Amino acid sequence: MxxxxxxxxxxxxTALVAVGAAGAKxxxxxxxxxxxxxxxxxxxxxxxxxxxxxTAFDYTLQYSGVGSGAGITAITNRSVDxxxxxxxxxxxxxxxxxxxxxxxxxxxxxxxPYNIPGGPARLHLTGAIIAKIYLGQITNWNDxxxxxxxxxxxxxxxxxxxxxxxxxxTGNSGxxxxxxxxxxxxSPQWSSQIGRGQSVNWPAGVGASGxxxxxxxxxxxxxxxxxxxxxxxxxxxxxxxxxxxxxGNFIFPSIRNVVAxxxxxxxVPAGNELHIVNPDKTNPLAYPISTxxxxxxxxxxxNAPALRKMVFWALTQGQAxxxxxxxxxxxxxxxxxxxSEKALQGISS
Amino acid sequence: MEPTFSLKATGRxxxxxxxxxxxxxxxxxxxxxxxxxxxxxxxxxxxxxxPALNLDFFTKGPAVFGETGGGIAPAFVGTAMLVxxxxxxxxxxxxxxxxFVSEFASRRFGDxxxxxxxxxxxxxxxxxxxxxxxxxxxNKIPIIGLGHHQSAWAGGFALAVIMLPLISRTTMEVLTLxxxxxxxxxxxxGVSKWRTVLSVVLPNAISGIVTGTTLAVARxxxxxxxxxxxxxxxxxxVQTDPSVSVASIPVIIFEYSESPDTNLNSQAWAAAFVLxxxxxxTSLISRLVLDRSRRKLGAAS
Amino acid sequence: MEATATPQGLxxxxxxxxxxxxxxxxxxxxxxxxxxxxxxxxxxxxVVEGAWPAINKFGISFVWSATWNPVMEVFGAREFVLGTLxxxxxxxxxxxxxxxxxxxxLTELAxxxxxxxxxxxxxxxxxxxxxxxxxxxxxxxxxxxxxxxxPFLHDYLGWIPLFATTPQQTGVLAAILVLAMMMVPITTxxxxxxxxxxxxxxxxxxxxxxxxxxETIRGVIVPFVRGGVVAxxxxxxxxxxxxxxxxxxxxxNSLRPLHFSLFEPGNSLASQLASSYQSAPTNIEISSLVYxxxxxxxxxxxxxxxxxxxxxxxxxxxxxx
Numbered sequence: 001m002x003x004x005x006x007x008x009x010x011x012x013x014t015a016l017v018a019v020g021a022a023g024a025k026x027x028x029x030x031x032x033x034x035x036x037x038x039x040x041x042x043x044x045x046x047x048x049x050x051x052x053x054x055t056a057f058d059y060t061l062q063y064s065g066v067g068s069g070a071g072i073t074a075i076t077n078r079s080v081d082x083x084x085x086x087x088x089x090x091x092x093x094x095x096x097x098x099x100x101x102x103x104x105x106x107x108x109x110x111x112x113p114y115n116i117p118g119g120p121a122r123l124h125l126t127g128a129i130i131a132k133i134y135l136g137q138i139t140n141w142n143d144x145x146x147x148x149x150x151x152x153x154x155x156x157x158x159x160x161x162x163x164x165x166x167x168x169x170t171g172n173s174g175x176x177x178x179x180x181x182x183x184x185x186x187s188p189q190w191s192s193q194i195g196r197g198q199s200v201n202w203p204a205g206v207g208a209s210g211x212x213x214x215x216x217x218x219x220x221x222x223x224x225x226x227x228x229x230x231x232x233x234x235x236x237x238x239x240x241x242x243x244x245x246x247x248g249n250f251i252f253p254s255i256r257n258v259v260a261x262x263x264x265x266x267x268v269p270a271g272n273e274l275h276i277v278n279p280d281k282t283n284p285l286a287y288p289i290s291t292x293x294x295x296x297x298x299x300x301x302x303n304a305p306a307l308r309k310m311v312f313w314a315l316t317q318g319q320a321x322x323x324x325x326x327x328x329x330x331x332x333x334x335x336x337x338x339x340s341e342k343a344l345q346g347i348s349s
Numbered sequence: 350m351e352p353t354f355s356l357k358a359t360g361r362x363x364x365x366x367x368x369x370x371x372x373x374x375x376x377x378x379x380x381x382x383x384x385x386x387x388x389x390x391x392x393x394x395x396x397x398x399x400p401a402l403n404l405d406f407f408t409k410g411p412a413v414f415g416e417t418g419g420g421i422a423p424a425f426v427g428t429a430m431l432v433x434x435x436x437x438x439x440x441x442x443x444x445x446x447x448x449f450v451s452e453f454a455s456r457r458f459g460d461x462x463x464x465x466x467x468x469x470x471x472x473x474x475x476x477x478x479x480x481x482x483x484x485x486x487x488n489k490i491p492i493i494g495l496g497h498h499q500s501a502w503a504g505g506f507a508l509a510v511i512m513l514p515l516i517s518r519t520t521m522e523v524l525t526l527x528x529x530x531x532x533x534x535x536x537x538x539g540v541s542k543w544r545t546v547l548s549v550v551l552p553n554a555i556s557g558i559v560t561g562t563t564l565a566v567a568r569x570x571x572x573x574x575x576x577x578x579x580x581x582x583x584x585x586x587v588q589t590d591p592s593v594s595v596a597s598i599p600v601i602i603f604e605y606s607e608s609p610d611t612n613l614n615s616q617a618w619a620a621a622f623v624l625x626x627x628x629x630x631t632s633l634i635s636r637l638v639l640d641r642s643r644r645k646l647g648a649a650s
Numbered sequence: 651m652e653a654t655a656t657p658q659g660l661x662x663x664x665x666x667x668x669x670x671x672x673x674x675x676x677x678x679x680x681x682x683x684x685x686x687x688x689x690x691x692x693x694x695x696x697v698v699e700g701a702w703p704a705i706n707k708f709g710i711s712f713v714w715s716a717t718w719n720p721v722m723e724v725f726g727a728r729e730f731v732l733g734t735l736x737x738x739x740x741x742x743x744x745x746x747x748x749x750x751x752x753x754x755x756l757t758e759l760a761x762x763x764x765x766x767x768x769x770x771x772x773x774x775x776x777x778x779x780x781x782x783x784x785x786x787x788x789x790x791x792x793x794x795x796x797x798x799x800x801p802f803l804h805d806y807l808g809w810i811p812l813f814a815t816t817p818q819q820t821g822v823l824a825a826i827l828v829l830a831m832m833m834v835p836i837t838t839x840x841x842x843x844x845x846x847x848x849x850x851x852x853x854x855x856x857x858x859x860x861x862x863x864x865e866t867i868r869g870v871i872v873p874f875v876r877g878g879v880v881a882x883x884x885x886x887x888x889x890x891x892x893x894x895x896x897x898x899x900x901x902x903n904s905l906r907p908l909h910f911s912l913f914e915p916g917n918s919l920a921s922q923l924a925s926s927y928q929s930a931p932t933n934i935e936i937s938s939l940v941y942x943x944x945x946x947x948x949x950x951x952x953x954x955x956x957x958x959x960x961x962x963x964x965x966x967x968x969x970x971x
Contacts, residue, residue, distance in 0.1 A: 035582075035584065035593070037582045043414070044414035044415065045414075047413050047414035047585075048413060048414060050413075050585065051413065060584075060586060061584070062583065062584020062585065062586065062588075063584055063585075064581075064582040064583055064584060064594075066581065066582055066928065066929065067928075067929045068929075069928075069929030070582070070928045070929035073928070073929065074498075074582060077486075077487065077497060077498060078497070078498070079486070079497060079498025079499055079582070080498070080582065092932065136906075163816045163818075165818060170903045170925035170926055171925055171926040171927075171928065171929035172720075172926075172929040173929070194721065195721040195722075196721070197720055197721040198720075199720040199926070199929075199935075200719075200720060200721050201717065201718055201719035201720065201721065201722075201905055202904070202905045202906070203905075203906060204906065205904070205915070206818075206820050206902035206903060206904060206915040207902065207903030207904065207905070207915075207925060208607055208903070209607060209898075209925055210604070210607065212604070212607060212608040212609060212610070212613075213607035213608075215608075215609035216607045216608050216609040217607075217820070218609070219609040220609075220788070220789075220792070220793070220819070221796075221818070221819055221820070222796075231414070231415070232609065235414070235415040235610070236609035236610060238609070326415075327414070327415075365862055365865065366862060368862070368864055369862035369863055369864040369865070371864075372863075372864035372867070373759060373863065373864065375751065376751040376752075376754050376755045376759055377755055377759060379747065379748050379751030379752060379755070380751055380752040380755035380756070380760075382748065383748045383749075383751075383752050383834050383838075384752070384768065384772070386831060386834075387771075387772070387775050387831070387834070387835070389790070390775075390778070390783070390786050390790075390831065391775075391778075393786060393789075393790050394782065394786070397789070442682055442685075442686070445678060445679045445682035445683075446679065446682040446683050446686050448675075448679045449676075449679035449680050449682060449683045450683065452679070453676055453679060453680065454683065458683075462683055462686070462687070464958060465686070465687060465690055466686070467954065467958055468690065468951065468954060468955070468958075469686075469689075469690050469693075471885075471888050471892075471950055471951070471953075471954035472693065472892070472947065472950065472951075473891070473892025473893075473894065473920055473943075473946055473947070473950055474892070474894070475892065475894040475920050475923050475924055475943065475946075476693070476697060476892070476943050476946060476947050477693065478927075479696070479697060479700065479923070479927070479940055479943045480692070480693045480696045480697065482927075483696040483697075483699070483700050483940075484692070484696060510689065510693075513686065513689075517686075541668030541669075541671060541672055542668075542671075542672045542675070543668070543671035543672050543674070543675040544668070544671065546675060564777075567777050568777065570779075571777075571778075571779025571780070571781065571782070572779070573779070573780065573781040573894075573895045574894040574895050574920075574924055577924060577927075577928060578927060578928060581928070599779055599781045599895075602781045602782065602785055603781050603784075603895060603899070606781070606784065606785040606788055606789075606899060607788070607899070614789070617785055618785065618789075621779075621781075621782040621785055624779055624782060625778060625779075625782060628774075628777045628778065628779065629774055629777070632773075632774050632777045633774070636770065636773075
């Protein structure tokens with residue numbers, strides 16, 4: 001009896017191992033393993049890059065989308081080979097990271113998806129309205145302010161009497177940084193009361209972890225709205241808003257419009273910190289909540305050659321349409337590419 | 350002589366009986382509600398798990414973003430590793446501790462250790478997570494030099510801290526059940542204490558240790574909170590190196606449960622199904638073993 | 651304890667080996683015991699150490715200060731403490747009567763063929779991992795609250811502030827129900843075991859005196875086990891207070907002051923830790939989060955300690971009986 005019990009437990013455990021080991025074929029060979037962690041914003045793109053990097057260099061890329069904040073912590077502790085963040089490092093974070101370089105390696109828009117049953121498929125929103133929703137001042141989808149910017153709804157579409165649930169990211173998030181950076185730029189009240197940051201004191205709404213988490217809440221909660229990487233909204237069939245930019249146009253985060261926002265960068269400052277939210281009105285096509293996202297590398301690292309190769313690949317071939325297009329990532333412009341490649345030369349072992 | 354009276358209760362008695370009836374109905378309804386809710390819990394896991402339970406689920410890693418299919422093989426391997434590491438740490442430790450308390454320690458000290466083990470058992474698992482994070486993820490462990498990043502070692506250690514009181518308390522319970530005349534008979538034959546402990550006491554208590562271990566394994570396999578801090582930064586492929594972070598079933602369920610991707614939602618249900626089956630089977634085993642050993646030791650004393 | 655008469659013929663070497671063996675076993679097992687206590691002390695130490703910068707900066711008023719503002723780096727625990735207490739005691743209010751009722755049903759009312767299987771089933775459910783209960787909370791309980799339970803409560807009890815707002819699927823009510831779900835199996839199995847300890851003849855005597863079953867339960871069984879039931883429920887409460895994962899999955903992780911309505915999102919100490927600790931960027935925010943952990947530790951520690959005391963007293967009492 002006792003032996004049977006022991007044997008059973010052992011059997012269960014070995015069964016688990018065996019079953020897993022059968023799947024281990026994917027990671028079998030002595031390939032170079034590169035560990036990274038951070039931004040969930042960029043994780044869909046990295047997920048597509050991973051198999052390609054495997055064929056190109058025999059690298060096994062292990063990327064964990066744990067959020068920009070956690071990625072910065074991880075690279076600061078050197079517990080991964082690289083971190084990824086959509087927010088530029090703060091001065092404190094730079095100091096703590098002790099010899100880190102941030103390199104812009106992808107460009108995309110932060111979509112504002114919503115879940116309104118029977119609602120418009122192409123909802124128009126302004127920065128002021130979004131700020132008021134997240135401040136808890138606009139609480140219903142039938143609010144006159146929302147109706148005012150959506151005068152012509154398609155047949156059968158309504159703005160119903162439905163409570164708005166704003167959804168935000170818990171913990172520290174680069175997407176939150178860019179979103180609050182945008183809200184602070186368009187709403188004086190947001191700027192003075194809440195401010196910008198990787199996490200802020202949200203005055204309303206519910207929190208969820210990761211890009212997938214907020215998109216998940218919106219998918220399952222009628223009336224909810226969030227901010228997330230366009231890829232997450234698209235792949236999960238969520239409608240997202242057209243946001244009014246400084247030129248007064250209502251703009252979707254399509255590649256063309258994100259490219260227009262990315263092109264507002266004319267030169268890259270030392271430290272590679274780029275801000276492209278709410279471009280001025282000379283850019284009629286620019287999507288107002290676009291963002292460069294960064295890979296964070298230590299200047300001194302044992303894995304330098306492999307990391308250099310990987311990032312160079314990501315900056316060049318990785319920008320090709322077959323990876324970026326269906327996720328609504330835009331290829332990074334020449335001026336940023338040059339700066340990134342230059343920064344990459346600073347990585348050595 | 351006998352006055353005729355109705356057997357039907359009236360007045361006060363009727364009131365009492367009515368009250369009794371209502372209380373009984375209340376208890377049955379409450380039991381029905383609670384059992385019903387628990388049944389719905391298990392039932393929904395079963396129903397929602399089925400679509401994702403296929404061979405790929407057990408043998409493949411996660412699919413590329415936005416595509417369906419794929420599985421959680423890395424999590425199966427990871428959980429097996431984490432539980433194995435935790436068991437290897439907690440079992441010897443817990444058993445030695447129990448031997449000390451039941452064979453050597455004074456009653457007072459024994460009571461103290463028992464009390465603190467219960468206190469440890471009551472610590473929120475998330476606090477264990479903070480502890481392990483501060484001890485060996487944020488910093489290197491002094492002396493051993495291990496750590497400074499998340500790893501299966503750190504995750505396993507966190508689970509071991511959670512398993513320790515469970516194993517230790519069950520072992521203690523069984524050790525006190527080992528009849529004293531067995532020990533005395535051994536001493537009377539001139540056998541020293543350590544030989545008595547190793548060859549008389551422990552063999553009689555082994556089923557209790559197995560019980561405690563399986564119970565603890567069942568609990569550890571489903572723990573999520575400490576792993577979030579100790580072992581949650583992992584990639585998409587199977588990892589067998591304990592010095593790096595590995596995927597695990599509970600963390601995967603946690604992640605996938607919040608995903609907007611219905612494919613991943615189903616996989617979370619399927620993983621929950623596997624986890625529940627594992628937990629139920631192990632606790633069933635431990636229950637059988639415990640009942641048997643209680644009966645056996647009870648008969649011997 | 652020592653062997654009384656050592657036969658003269660024993661060889662010295664064996665004697666020495668035994669003496670060494672006894673010592674070694676004592677030392678090895680003893681150090682395991684000491685090390686265990688060290689680990690417990692170390693857990694407390696590490697948490698206090700981690701919280702120290704925040705303790706220094708905000709002092710004890712951190713506990714009742716309401717702001718949690720990462721941008722201004724001003725932190726306070728009040729909303730999380732209130733959330734933890736509200737969800738746990740709310741769950742207790744639901745789970746305690748239910749558990750006692752099920753336990754009574756299983757020991758006194760149910761036909762014998764039902765008692766044992768259902769009893770062990772419930773005990774096993776205590777082992778269902780919290781992340782699975784949370785998963786269920788997101789996909790089954792949440793929508794049920796939004797579409798059925800919530801509107802029902804709102805329509806009929808909407809005049810009570812607790813149910814005044816529009817039902818949502820993530821929120822305090824969902825957290826309370828999920829926690830109650832986790833408490834019921836634990837407290838039920840403890841209560842059931844306690845009710846089983848009530849001697850048959852005491853119950854029979856009560857019934858023999860003409861008491862109804864309900865009167866027997868109230869007058870005989872419940873007083874007999876009262877201390878144990880309270881302790882069991884307190885242990886269940888301890889688990890609810892410290893539960894992080896299932897709560898963070900359903901409560902909505904709000905940073906606003908706790909709303910009076912149970913349909914609104916809230917937060918708790920453990921859930922704030924689970925959702926933010928890993929990614930906190932600044933040292934003071936990390937430290938403040940650990941401070942939350944310290945408060946949680948103190949709360950659960952006190953709860954469990956009280957429960958142990960009650961159990962202890964109860965054991966003494968029944969032992970004396």
